[in-house]
Amino acid sequence: MKNLTSVSLLIFICLISCVPQDHSVENWKKEIIDTELAFAALVQQEGIAKGFLTYAAEDVVLMRNKKLIIGKDSLKLSFSKQDNTSAKVSLTWKPDFVDVSSSGDLGYTYGKYTYTKTDSVGKVIVDTGIFHTVWKRQSDGQWRFVWD
Secondary structure (H helix, E strand, C coil), X not given: CHHHHHHHHHHHXXXXXXXXXXXXXXXXXXXXXHHHHHHHHHHHHHCHHHHHHHHEEEEEEEEECCEEEECHHHXXXXXXXXXXXXXXXXXXXXXXXXXXXXXXXXXXXXXXXXXXXXXXXXXXXXXXXXXXXXXXXXXXXXXXXXXX
């Protein structure tokens, strides 16, 4: 009887641990949204390069001008080659949707962005669109984007 009770308890614990914890998923979604909003705020405060380099994972991949930028070092190099001396730029965005895996290690967001550039002669160019970002939980528990 003692063995039956122990086995039953073990089975019960295993079953309980396999049930998805919806409250965890909601917490993870909130973490991702909070990270996305902090990322957008940093871009506004300190510039696009600073924001992107701060929130990018080491294995980040971005598509820009129909080309892939692979890895954080390549992203740094890409930003170093940009000439921002003759233009003022602004990038704003807000996520409209977030989802996260049941394991809490990957998530994604999408929403609308606005990129505004004022060129050297004062002409304002506005580009709007949809962004999609994939977030990955890092070993330190922080969310960093791996695709943008």
